[in-house]
Each structure stands twice: as structure tokens, then as C-alpha cells.
Amino acid sequence: MPALKSWFSIPRGSHFSLANIPFGIISTASSKTPRVAVAIGDHALDLEAFTANNGFSALSTIQPHQAVFSESTLNAFAALGRPVHSVVRKYIQSVFDRDTPYPEVLKANSDLQKKAIFPLAEVQMHIPFQIGDYTDFFAGLHHAFHAGRQFRGPINALQPNYKHLPVGYHGRASSVVVSGTPIRRPNGQYKTDPAAEDSAPVYAPCRKLDFELELGAFVCKPNDMGKPVPILEAEENIFGVVMMNDWSARDVQQWEYVPLGPFNAKNFGTTISAWVVLSDALAPFKLKGIENDVDVLPYLREKDSKSVFDIRLNVDLKTSSGNSSTIAESNGKYLLWSFPQMLAHHTSTGCPMQVGDLMGSGTISGTEPTQFGSLLEQSENGKTPVQLPSGEIRKFLEDGDEITFTGVCGTDDEALVGFGQCVGRIEPAPQF
Amino acid sequence: MPALKSWFSIPRGSHFSLANIPFGIISTASSKTPRVAVAIGDHALDLEAFTANNGFSALSTIQPHQAVFSESTLNAFAALGRPVHSVVRKYIQSVFDRDTPYPEVLKANSDLQKKAIFPLAEVQMHIPFQIGDYTDFFAGLHHAFHAGRQFRGPINALQPNYKHLPVGYHGRASSVVVSGTPIRRPNGQYKTDPAAEDSAPVYAPCRKLDFELELGAFVCKPNDMGKPVPILEAEENIFGVVMMNDWSARDVQQWEYVPLGPFNAKNFGTTISAWVVLSDALAPFKLKGIENDVDVLPYLREKDSKSVFDIRLNVDLKTSSGNSSTIAESNGKYLLWSFPQMLAHHTSTGCPMQVGDLMGSGTISGTEPTQFGSLLEQSENGKTPVQLPSGEIRKFLEDGDEITFTGVCGTDDEALVGFGQCVGRIEPAPQF
Ligand SMILES: [Ca+2]
Ligand SMILES: [Ca+2]
Ligand SMILES: [Mg+2]
Ligand SMILES: [Mg+2]
Numbered sequence: 001m002p003a004l005k006s007w008f009s010i011p012r013g014s015h016f017s018l019a020n021i022p023f024g025i026i027s028t029a030s031s032k033t034p035r036v037a038v039a040i041g042d043h044a045l046d047l048e049a050f051t052a053n054n055g056f057s058a059l060s061t062i063q064p065h066q067a068v069f070s071e072s073t074l075n076a077f078a079a080l081g082r083p084v085h086s087v088v089r090k091y092i093q094s095v096f097d098r099d100t101p102y103p104e105v106l107k108a109n110s111d112l113q114k115k116a117i118f119p120l121a122e123v124q125m126h127i128p129f130q131i132g133d134y135t136d137f138f139a140g141l142h143h144a145f146h147a148g149r150q151f152r153g154p155i156n157a158l159q160p161n162y163k164h165l166p167v168g169y170h171g172r173a174s175s176v177v178v179s180g181t182p183i184r185r186p187n188g189q190y191k192t193d194p195a196a197e198d199s200a201p202v203y204a205p206c207r208k209l210d211f212e213l214e215l216g217a218f219v220c221k222p223n224d225m226g227k228p229v230p231i232l233e234a235e236e237n238i239f240g241v242v243m244m245n246d247w248s249a250r251d252v253q254q255w256e257y258v259p260l261g262p263f264n265a266k267n268f269g270t271t272i273s274a275w276v277v278l279s280d281a282l283a284p285f286k287l288k289g290i291e292n293d294v295d296v297l298p299y300l301r302e303k304d305s306k307s308v309f310d311i312r313l314n315v316d317l318k319t320s321s322g323n324s325s326t327i328a329e330s331n332g333k334y335l336l337w338s339f340p341q342m343l344a345h346h347t348s349t350g351c352p353m354q355v356g357d358l359m360g361s362g363t364i365s366g367t368e369p370t371q372f373g374s375l376l377e378q379s380e381n382g383k384t385p386v387q388l389p390s391g392e393i394r395k396f397l398e399d400g401d402e403i404t405f406t407g408v409c410g411t412d413d414e415a416l417v418g419f420g421q422c423v424g425r426i427e428p429a430p431q432f
Numbered sequence: 433m434p435a436l437k438s439w440f441s442i443p444r445g446s447h448f449s450l451a452n453i454p455f456g457i458i459s460t461a462s463s464k465t466p467r468v469a470v471a472i473g474d475h476a477l478d479l480e481a482f483t484a485n486n487g488f489s490a491l492s493t494i495q496p497h498q499a500v501f502s503e504s505t506l507n508a509f510a511a512l513g514r515p516v517h518s519v520v521r522k523y524i525q526s527v528f529d530r531d532t533p534y535p536e537v538l539k540a541n542s543d544l545q546k547k548a549i550f551p552l553a554e555v556q557m558h559i560p561f562q563i564g565d566y567t568d569f570f571a572g573l574h575h576a577f578h579a580g581r582q583f584r585g586p587i588n589a590l591q592p593n594y595k596h597l598p599v600g601y602h603g604r605a606s607s608v609v610v611s612g613t614p615i616r617r618p619n620g621q622y623k624t625d626p627a628a629e630d631s632a633p634v635y636a637p638c639r640k641l642d643f644e645l646e647l648g649a650f651v652c653k654p655n656d657m658g659k660p661v662p663i664l665e666a667e668e669n670i671f672g673v674v675m676m677n678d679w680s681a682r683d684v685q686q687w688e689y690v691p692l693g694p695f696n697a698k699n700f701g702t703t704i705s706a707w708v709v710l711s712d713a714l715a716p717f718k719l720k721g722i723e724n725d726v727d728v729l730p731y732l733r734e735k736d737s738k739s740v741f742d743i744r745l746n747v748d749l750k751t752s753s754g755n756s757s758t759i760a761e762s763n764g765k766y767l768l769w770s771f772p773q774m775l776a777h778h779t780s781t782g783c784p785m786q787v788g789d790l791m792g793s794g795t796i797s798g799t800e801p802t803q804f805g806s807l808l809e810q811s812e813n814g815k816t817p818v819q820l821p822s823g824e825i826r827k828f829l830e831d832g833d834e835i836t837f838t839g840v841c842g843t844d845d846e847a848l849v850g851f852g853q854c855v856g857r858i859e860p861a862p863q864f
């Protein structure tokens with residue numbers, strides 16, 4: 001399919017080509033009130049301003065619902081359902097099309113261009129959803145194997161349940177922050193020498209601060225308590241996808257996680273990218289994930305095995321010395337379970353999901369060390385320091401380190417569907 | 433301290449004596465809009481109507497904030513802080529006092545009595561808070577020991593971390609419901625014979641449906657991300673307490689919980705009692721919890737060791753045959769960790785808490801079988817059926833069973849501080 005061409009200048013290689021149209025929440029110097037926007041090339045289109053100036057005059061479907069674009073989160077827009085997201089995205093694509101049937105809306109309307117189009121460099125991004133509940137899964141099989149091997153050896157690396165159900169745990173919704181928010185190294189309780197059985201734990205700055213390369217999906221359709229979402233309907237309940245960094249305190253995690261799972265090791269901060277890529281935009285990049293050699297139960301059986309996404313994911317580390325390098329190259333396809341499967345499992349007991357709920361995929365690692373989506377894997381839990389091109393080494397993150405995820409689908413430089421960046425920089429632990 | 437006497441008729445033995453004044457959210461036949469109320473004896477005082485008719489004319493502190501009583505949750509009132517809760521409770525006590533200094537407010541105002549006082553039997557109770565995040569702890573040492581023994585034997589029953597930190601996990605906020613809401617038996621994935629290593633799991637109605645007798649505490653003061661709540665300030669951040677039934681699917685739990693903790697086993701429903709008893713009302717019933725023989729880290733060290741509550745807790749089971757019996761008698765004092773300790777630990781890594789967040793205590797069991805707060809303990813995970821007085825037996829809950837928790841502090845029948853009831857009845861699993 002040839003790339004859509006626009007009358008509007010979209011740089012080659014932009015993550016936000018006309019094929020994308022991701023949604024986010026912006027504010028600007030001229031208006032501090034957060035509101036809905038889409039990203040196009042290097043710019044954001046303010047949908048509140050667009051709406052107020054009859055931007056949607058040729059799309060009657062959305063007119064009764066236009067107030068959603070003045071909201072400070074995407075929840076209300078998401079709640080309109082995927083068919084509405086789909087027509088809104090297509091309409092915006094057609095408005096920006098070189099041969100737009102609606103030139104009067106924006107192409108020939110320099111007044112509205114001035115009012116509604118802002119350079120991305122000049123907009124402030126906000127958390128895109130009010131997140132009621134956040135759940136983190138563990139669907140990256142290679143990561144699960146590498147992590148399990150660190151703690152339990154290769155034979156028992158994967159638990160017996162791993163291939164039968166998407167293992168997950170409830171996360172901390174209040175700690176999810178938008179890309180760019182600084183992350184403070186936590187103090188936490190851990191054992192300085194976990195092998196010394198009788199040693200006392202300390203409360204001190206985390207010494208094994210790590211990132212986890214994940215994708216996150218937002219729910220756009222609620223289900224009542226007691227009513228599972230059938231696997232064949234689950235895809236319809238997913239609004240779109242972001243990149244997610246599930247920052248992790250490995251020393252805290254090791255001491256606390258048996259028997260009730262990770263808690264303080266994760267609840268100090270989770271970063272998501274600011275622009276949510278719609279399920280529709282990702283549809284052309286669906287492919288089969290990791291083969292499951294287990295015969296899964298019917299409630300998890302998908303009709304189409306192409307249910308994960310071919311997203312090239314990079315992890316860059318910039319140290320406080322200013323040196324930056326790519327430390328991992330992974331792909332969204334390294335998942336054993338898809339988001340629809342996670343959702344079907346999550347609701348299998350009747351758990352009620354709400355619009356704006358966030359599901360994380362789990363860390364996405366490939367099989368090779370250059371594809372490992374966490375330092376736990378890369379440094380073998382601190383045993384093997386990672387050598388950076390600058391000569392610096394890392395076992396875990398140091399204060400001042402900045403971690404940047406980038407993710408992009410497609411190979412045509414004029415039709416990329418990308419996620420922008422998911423960035424967080426480590427600040428020193430609080431002193432008491 | 434002699435009981436406060438009221439001009440208003442409060443039945444002897446009422447949980448809602450003048451010493452209590454718990455807060456909740458009601459609606460009535462005449463006004464379906466949920467709003468704030470307090471319970472007094474067999475009645476609710478509608479604080480929206482009370483406010484609208486100058487009920488707070490003699491309490492200037494609250495006048496700028498009176499809109500909080502028209503909210504559909506207690507979040508806004510809670511956010512005013514404990515000093516405000518304290519004066520509002522004392523003022524309402526004084527309005528109901530036999531020798532009230534403000535007779536014109538209510539005692540001599542039969543018009544307002546008609547407008548604002550409703551029999552409890554005629555009001556509909558709603559979930560008292562919008563719960564952003566819900567966390568369940570595991571502070572009932574006797575329960576932790578009994579449960580651990582079922583799965584790992586007596587030697588390893590308690591994990592090495594158990595006495596060093598309040599173990600907890602993030603729960604599912606969207607599944608918390610108010611007392612009286614029916615609970616549907618979940619379908620879930622589990623192994624019918626967990627001992628058969630190579631057997632395949634099934635997706636079927638839960639066969640080990642259980643209750644957990646807990647207390648829950650609501651947060652009334654937020655902390656910023658990265659800023660732990662110091663232990664000596666934590667009590668000020670707790671609005672009040674409810675009873676909580678953390679319904680649990682034991683078969684699902686056993687199959688899913690390693691390595692990331694309980695997930696679907698818990699997320700199908702958690703019931704809380706409707707009236708929130710203020711921290712102030714509970715203060716006279718503080719006592720020392722279970723002695724911790726470990727020297728806890730300074731961030732968990734309390735100034736006053738009397739930090740849990742002497743609450744007599746009963747569990748009643750009514751079967752579908754109509755027979756009802758008390759199957760457990762426990763007490764709020766059987767906790768190793770207090771709510772302030774849980775909060776200090778929860779925020780020790782900087783986790784941001786919000787007003788309305790709920791913390792569960794963990795199952796509260798005594799040492800004797802008659803004091804066990806779950807069927808997992810009572811039936812030894814189904815090995816020893818529990819004999820009911822009616823002749824019926826139970827290993828776990830059957831369809832139609834109704835579980836009722838009651839909780840009460842004090843011995844003076846005219847000055848009880850009680851929680852009312854926390855009730856849920858089991859409906860059959862959904863059929864597909
Ligand atoms: Ca994770
Ligand atoms: Ca529990
Ligand atoms: Mg996190
Ligand atoms: Mg529950």
C-alpha cells in the first residue's frame with residue numbers, strides 16, 4: 001500500500017506519519033488546560049481547538065460527542081468504542097491528505113492551522129488516561145526464562161503454569177507517569193547479602209535499580225463484574241498501545257516477592273509513552289508471537305494467531321557523562337500471549353475492567369543478550385557488568401542515567417507507525 | 433467514661449451509638465442521588481439535607497466545605513483531614529446530646545428531623561469511597577502461619593521476610609463492592625488434582641470458594657511520589673476502618689500464585705461494610721497487637737505499641753436451607769502489623785497514595801480453630817469438613833451460602849462502636 005501523502009509537511013522517518021494518528025493529552029503555553037490531540041509529523045493537532053472551529057463539520061458521527069476532546073484524559077473518547085476511533089482517525093487522515101475532499105477544514109484554513117497546530121517541541125504532554133487499575137503481565141517468554149533462571153536455575157526457570165495462562169499481577173495505578181517524568185531511586189527494604197540466611201535486612205537506597213521494556217494496552221470497553229470478556233471479542237475492547245517502562249528494584253523484589261509477588265519493588269514508578277497508538281493503526285503489523293507448544297484452554301484460544309505486533313523496540317542508555325548508546329534491540333513479537341488473551345484471562349473470573357485500565361505485557365526480550373529488555377538479564381543479576389561503548393560499565397542503573405525506549409512499525413519512511421519515546425532519568429534517592 | 437445520652441432514640445446494643453458516628457453514602461426512595469450520611473442507632477442522618485437546612489450553623493469550620501456532603505463518595509470529606517473529621521463528629525455528637533447546646537438545630541426542629549433522618553431499613557447504601565488503588569496485606573500472623581502450613585508445612589510456614597515487613601500485594605480496586613452485593617462464584621483456571629504434575633488445568637466453576645475475615649482502612653491524605661510517609665505521621669493519614677471480605681478462589685490461587693502472587697483468585701469481588709468508622713471513634717479501643725520478636729527497622733518503629741484495635745469480629749454462615757450459625761469468632765487484635773506500619777511500608781519506596789485508597793489487613797485469625805478467619809484454615813484446605821450445628825457440612829462455600837461479618841468495640845451497651853455488617857451471598861457460576 002503506497003504511503004498516504006499529505007499537504008502538510010511530515011518529515012521522512014517521522015513516527016507520526018499519516019498512517020499513524022496517535023492520540024494524547026497536551027497543554028500549551030497559550031492554554032494550560034490539558035486536552036485531546038493527535039500527533040502528525042513534528043506537530044500536534046489540538047482537537048479541542050479543531051472541534052471549536054468546525055473541524056469535524058464533515059463527520060456527523062462525532063458531532064454529538066465532541067465534548068470528549070475537551071477532556072483532560074482520553075477516557076471519554078476511548079469509551080465511544082473502536083468504530084468511532086476508527087472513523088475519527090480516518091477522517092483526520094483524509095483532512096491531511098494531499099487530495100483532501102475537505103480543503104476548507106484545514107488545508108485552506110490558515111486561521112485554524114494557527115489555532116490548532118503546535119510544534120511538538122512546544123507542547124507539554126500529560127498522562128493520557130485516568131487509570132483505574134493497572135495490571136502487569138509476564139508474557140515475554142524469553143524474559144521469564146532468563147529471570148527465572150537467575151533465581152531458580154534453568155530447569156525450573158519457567159513455572160508449570162507459565163504456558164497455560166498469562167501470568168500477571170495487579171500493579172499500582174497511582175504510580176504510572178508519562179514519559180519525561182523523573183524517577184527517584186527508591187529507598188527500600190532488602191538484604192545486602194541475600195544468601196546469608198540470618199542476616200538482617202536494611203532500609204537503604206536501592207542498589208539494583210532496573211528498567212523493564214514493555215508494551216502497555218488501554219481498555220476502551222468495560223465489562224460487568226461476573227461477566228468475562230470472550231476471547232473472540234477481546235480485541236474490540238483494546239483502545240491502543242503505548243511503550244512502558246516498569247522500573248524495578250531488584251534487591252527489594254528478591255526479598256519481598258515470596259509469597260505474594262512484587263509490591264514495593266515496582267510501585268515507585270512506571271513510565272508510559274505519551275502518544276497512544278490506536279489498535280487500528282497497528283493492525284497492518286500483526287504477526288504471530290512465540291509459538292505455544294501447550295494446547296491452551298478454549299477461553300484463551302484465538303481465531304487468528306497473528307495477534308501480537310511487529311514493533312522494533314530499542315533501549316538507549318545515556319549516562320550522566322552525556323554518552324548515549326543503544327543497549328538493547330528487541331521486538332514486540334517476543335510474547336507468548338497477546339493483549340486479547342491477557343484480557344480474556346484477566347476477566348475469566350469475572351473481574352470488572354473499566355475504560356482506561358492499563359495492561360502491561362511483561363518484559364519483552366529476544367533470545368540473544370543484545371535483545372535483553374532488562375539489566376537483570378543483561379548483567380545476570382549483577383554478576384556480569386555490561387560494557388558500554390564509552391568505556392563505562394553498568395550492572396544496574398546509576399543516578400543520572402536516562403533510559404529511552406523507542407518503538408516503530410513499518411519500513412516505508414513515509415508511512416511509519418511509531419510510538420515516539422518513553423523516557424525516564426534517575427534522580428538520587430531521598431535522604432532522611 | 434459514662435455513655436453519652438441522646439434525646440434521640442438509640443436502641444441499646446446498637447453498633448451506632450453516639451460514641452461512634454460512622455460515615456457512609458446513602459440514597460433514599462425520595463432522592464436517588466448518593467450523598468453523605470452518618471449512622472445513629474437505627475437511623476441515618478442525611479448530611480446533605482442537614483447542611484441545606486443550616487444543620488452546621490454552629491460549626492463555622494465546616495461551612496466553607498459544606499459541598500463535600502453532596503458528593504457521591506466520601507473522598508472530598510476525607511480529604512479535609514482528620515482535624516476536620518474530628519470536629520464534625522464531635523459537633524454531631526453534641527447535636528444529638530440529651531443536653532445539646534444547639535436544640536434549635538435538630539432536637540427542636542421536627543421539620544429537619546423529617547427531612548434528614550431516615551430509618552436504616554429504608555436507605556440504600558453505596559460504596560463509600562472512589563477507590564483509586566486497593567492493597568491487601570497479610571498481617572494476620574496466625575492466618576499466615578495456618579495458610580503457609582497448608583502449602584509448605586509448619587517449618588517453612590512463615591517466609592523469612594514475614595516479621596521484617598508487612599507483606600502485601602496490589603489488589604483490584606474495581607472489584608471492591610459494598611456489603612449486600614451478590615458475589616458470583618467465579619469460573620477460573622485450576623488443576624483438579626494439583627498433585628498430578630502433568631495433568632492439564634481446567635476452566636470451570638471454582639470448587640474452593642472461600643471468605644477472608646479482614647479489616648480495611650481508607651487513606652485520607654495523599655503523599656507525593658518519591659515521598660514516603662514517616663511512621664510517626666502515618667496514623668494522621670488514615671480516615672477510618674471497615675470490615676472487609678476478601679473472597680478467594682483457593683483452587684485458582686494455588687495454580688496461579690507462583691511466582692507473581694494472587695491475581696484471578698481475588699479479583700472477582702471484595703466486599704466492604706458500608707459505614708466507615710472514623711479513626712477517632714476507634715481510638716479508645718487501641719491495644720497492642722501480636723508481639724513481634726524481631727527488631728524491626730526504624731521506618732516501621734511506632735512510638736505507641738497500642739496500634740491495633742480490640743474489635744470483636746464474628747463470621748456467620750447462613751446456608752440456602754436458611755440455617756445460620758457463627759462459624760468463627762476472632763478479634764482485630766490478632767495482627768502483627770498496624771495500619772500505620774502498613775502505610776509506612778507501602779510508601780517506603782515512594783509509592784504515591786491517594787485519598788480513598790484502601791488497605792486490607794489480611795485475614796484475621798486467632799490461634800484456635802473456632803477463631804479461624806477462613807475456610808482454608810477451618811477445613812485444612814478441604815481435608816477436614818466443618819460440621820455446622822444444622823448437621824450440614826462445609827469444606828468451602830456452596831451456592832446460596834451467605835457470609836456475614838459483624839464487628840464491634842466496647843462492652844457498654846449504650847456506647848458501642850460497631851461496624852454493622854459485611855454481607856455477601858454466593859450466586860451460581862455463570863454458564864457459557
Ligand atoms: Ca514487568
Ligand atoms: Ca486477603
Ligand atoms: Mg512499575
Ligand atoms: Mg478480593
Ligand code: NI
Nearest residue numbers: 043117118119
Ligand atoms: Ni510548524
